[in-house]
Amino acid sequence: MTPVELSRAVLHAVRCAVDDGELSVTVPERVVVSEPGPGGCGDFATTVALQLARPAGQPPRRVAEILRGRLVGAEGVRDVVVTGAGFLNISLEDQVDPVAGLVREIREKGARYGHGDALAGQVVALRVPYEVRAEVVADAVVRLVAAQGGRATVEHGEPANLRPVPAPEDPAPLGADAAQWALLHPAPHDRPRITADHLVQREGNPLFRVRYAHARVRSVSRNAGRLGFAAEPGPSGGTKTALFTPLADHPRILAGAAIHRAPDRLARHLVTVADAVLPLLPSVLPVGEEKPSAAHRARLALAEAAGTVLAGGLSLLGIDAPEHL
Template sequence: MTPADLSRTVLDAVCRAVGAGELSVAVPERVVVTEPGPGGCGDFATAVALRLAHAAGQPPRHVAGILRERLVGADGIEDVVVTGPGFLNFRLAEQVDPVAALVTEIREKGARYGHGDALAGQVVTLRVPYEVRAEVVADAVVRIVGTQGGRATVEHGEPVNLRPVPAPEDPAPLGPDAARWALLHPAPHDRPRITADHLVQREVNPLFRVRYAHARVRSLGRNAARLGFAAEPGPPRTGTGAPLLTPLADHPRILTAAATHRAPDRLARHLVTVADAVLPLLPSVLPVGEEKPSAAHRARLALAEAAGTVLAGGLSLLGIDAPEHL
């Protein structure tokens, strides 16, 4: 179980406690899980009970006890101990390498990594004006809502409930991919820039960085095959991969937030974060000179390919092509 998995498990416990009427609080968007502090124990800890206690009108340790009852015995958790004023401390059922666990999950789920049921059974009606940016945003929202088990429909007419700031001019001359990025990447309240900057093939262009990172990952996979080795999850044994773990683990939360808030810009900006985190890893993926492929090379390739999967899946949800060559 990764820290991201544990965070989602604790958040689910909060949701169930609220649904059962045991806690009367607004469910937080995320739960922070860290290493245990002084006086703590186990593998991980969270202060979520202290965070919720004031709103719940109950002592933090009582809130922690409610959550503990719903967490003991959960998959991957061996024991839960309440310490101090109300910290929840977790001992995991088994210790596995967090990089390998995360990469394995992404490899198994593929393009469906990050999909969930936060909006299961919900039908979202999007009423938009006859305006190009509103149409493009609504189209992306339909797909993103679908990743969380919901269904979105698009209508025209009042009252409008999805009205991003309109594009100042027709984005069509940019081409379909750059045009969509220009309309989706800015927050809805920001005026999009319809300029040739979106076509620049340099690192100053966020869309280029995202697509370039994806194409580089695919190229590394092809070159590794020519060298006779394939990806295999494991510790990459290099510090360059560490910054990539957080955005990859955060991808499910970003998809849920983008669907819940009807905000494809959150996904677009997240893809830029993933691209910027994976690019420094790529030069160390293949052996250099007389170096032979090792377990570390296979692990780095697996980590890079996991990032490529997230980039391709995210671009697809935005309606943008993820080229194999660039």
């Protein structure tokens, strides 16, 4: 069971509880599952019971117990434990490795991983002023909406419903990719910085880190090929990598960026993915006389999954994902 599948299972439990009259709430569009926090247990946890408690007019732990009863019998779920104020901690069947399952899902879907149907059949009408940042943001929103099954139209004039803080100057001298990033990475209410900082190749530049991480993943894949081994999703040994959560969160981030017309959410998320994958890369290739093992193949598959997410996210932002940097 992948995180997306588990999220759907939790959502199904909520819907069934509502249909049977145990909960009187509006069923949310989606449920977030993540790694258990301090005091938690199992493979995943969700705060959905705490979120539904107030509208349901019931204590969070009571809501959690209602949902627990429906989740325990779900396919692929071994146990569900309620902790704290009402956190649902979910353990999957022993033979299911969540990291390997997630990597397989990303490999199967490729650049379309995270695309969904949150806006299926909807037409999002964007009205923007004649200003470069508004144009660039609208262009990115069009792609994000399409990735969620909808269609966005763009018109100019007033009253505008997409009006980020304008760029203080022409970003064109930065070049296409850096200009896109300079206008999309800040939140809409923040003033973008049109400076040469976006061009420097060092860790302090978020765009450099994202593009460098993708290029490093591609380099590691090429070197693995020269050593005669390829990526193969495998057991994580029960240890959750820091990369797991941002990769599992990618579908939720994409949906939120589309629904709220906020490509900055995706840009910041890509920085998180890059910062999580870079520490993994030194352990992907064998060292010295070491022979490639199942662990090396599994780490390579995980790194390549991150590279897929980085490339797909950059493409939605209209930015090139380099093979070399």
